[in-house]
Amino acid sequence: MAIDLSGNKRKGALELPKTATGFDQVFHAVRARKPRYDGKLPTEPRWRSDFVLQDIKPPTLKLQDFGYEAGELNRGYGTIDETALAGPTQLLTPEGVVSLKGVCDKLEAYAGSSEFIVTRRVRGADLMSPFINNMIRDRNFLLACSRMVGVPLIPHPLRTPTVQINYFEGRSGDEREIAKWHRDGMDYVFTIQLNDASEYEGGRFKYFQGRTDDFDGVTESDERIKEAPCDDLGATLFIHGSHMYHAVTPVTSGRRVTFVLSLFCPYFSSQDSNTFWHLAGDDGILATIPNWLRLKWPTKNPSIDFSLRAGSPAITWSDLQ
Ligand SMILES: O=C(O)CCC(=O)C(=O)O
Ligand SMILES: [Fe+2]
Numbered sequence: 002m003a004i005d006l007s008g009n010k011r012k013g014a015l016e017l018p019k020t021a022t023g024f025d026q027v028f029h030a031v032r033a034r035k036p037r038y039d040g041k042l043p044t045e046p047r048w049r050s051d052f053v054l055q056d057i058k059p060p061t062l063k064l065q066d067f068g069y070e071a072g073e074l075n076r077g078y079g080t081i082d083e084t085a086l087a088g089p090t091q092l093l094t095p096e097g098v099v100s101l102k103g104v105c106d107k108l109e110a111y112a113g114s115s116e117f118i119v120t121r122r123v124r125g126a127d128l129m130s131p132f133i134n135n136m137i138r139d140r141n142f143l144l145a146c147s148r149m150v151g152v153p154l155i156p157h158p159l160r161t162p163t164v165q166i167n168y169f170e171g172r173s174g175d176e177r178e179i180a181k182w183h184r185d186g187m188d189y190v191f192t193i194q195l196n197d198a199s200e201y202e203g204g205r206f207k208y209f210q211g212r213t214d215d216f217d218g219v220t221e222s223d224e225r226i227k228e229a230p231c232d233d234l235g236a237t238l239f240i241h242g243s244h245m246y247h248a249v250t251p252v253t254s255g256r257r258v259t260f261v262l263s264l265f266c267p268y269f270s271s272q273d274s275n276t277f278w279h280l281a282g283d284d285g286i287l288a289t290i291p292n293w294l295r296l297k298w299p300t301k302n303p304s305i306d307f308s309l310r311a312g313s314p315a316i317t318w319s320d321l322q
C-alpha cells in the first residue's frame with residue numbers, strides 16, 4: 002500500500018519523499034550542524050588486515066545499463082569508469098563483520114538526526130574510531146574495493162562524509178527512519194549491512210535503474226525501480242552513488258544499521274561529483290569549507306597528493322593488475 006507522505010508534492014507517486022534540491026538544499030545547509038563528538042573513545046577490538054576477503058568477483062551492472070552513454074563517463078589510463086553497481090557480496094570475513102558491527106553499535110551514542118537524506122546517522126566515523134580508521138586505510142581493504150570497481154580508490158579527502166553509519170530503528174508514523182530518494186554527492190559508495198534481514202522488517206534498498214535526469218516524475222510502479230538484495234549480515238554493495246537515485250524504505254520493526262563508505266579515485270578528481278551545497282546540507286557551511294579545500298586545492302601528483310590529504314596509502318593503476 003502506498004504510504005501518504007506529507008512533503009511529497011506528487012502525492013502517491015512515490016512511496017518515499019525525494020531529498021531537497023536548489024533553494025531548499027541551501028535551507029538545510031543553514032540549519033545543519035557539524036557532527037558532535039566528545040572525544041571519548043569507546044573500547045574496540047583491533048582491526049586486522051586478514052579480515053578482508055580477496056578475489057571477490059561480484060555481479061556488476063554498468064552505467065550504460067542505466068542509460069548513460071560511454072562518452073559521458075570518466076575515462077583515461079586505458080579505462081572507462083563504468084561500474085554502476087557491484088554486489089551484494091561479502092567483503093569481510095564473518096569475524097571482521099561482527100567486529101565492525103560491535104564498533105558501529107557503540108558509536109550510535111553520537112548519531113545526529115537529519116531531515117536532509119538519512120534520518121539518523123553518524124558522519125566522520127573514522128575520526129571517532131581507530132578500528133574504522135585502520136580498516137578504511139588498510140591497503141588490502143582498499144585493493145579489494147578498487148578491484149570491485151576497476152579503478153584505484155582511496156578514502157575520500159572530504160573527511161566528514163567518508164564514513165557514515167546509518168541507524169534505522171523500527172518506528173511508525175512521523176518517527177519512521179528512512180533514506181529519502183536521493184543521489185549521493187559521492188561517486189564510489191560502499192554499503193555494508195550490519196544486521197541480517199531476519200532482525201528487522203522493511204528497510205529495503207531501492208534504486209532507480211535509469212539516468213538521474215530521468216528520475217523526476219517516476220512513479221512507484223515504474224519497472225526501473227529495483228531492489229538490491231542486501232539481506233545478509235555483511236552484504237556489501239557498491240554503487241556509483243552520484244549517478245543513481247536510491248532510497249531505503251522505512252524500518253517498521255527491529256533494527257537495521259549500515260556502514261556507508263565513500264571512496265575517491267585520485268586520477269578522476271576533476272570529475273568528482275560533489276557539490277558544496279550537497280555537503281553543507283548535511284554538515285553545515287563552516288564544517289564544509291576546509292573539507293572542500295582538501296578536494297579542490299590543485300595537485301601536482303594526484304595519487305600522492307590526494308593520498309596525503311586522505312591520510313591513505315597510495316593505490317595506483319598498476320596495483321589493480
Ligand atoms: O543505509 C543504506 O542502506 C544506504 C543509505 C544511503 O543511501 C546513504 O547513506 O547515502
Ligand atoms: Fe546514498
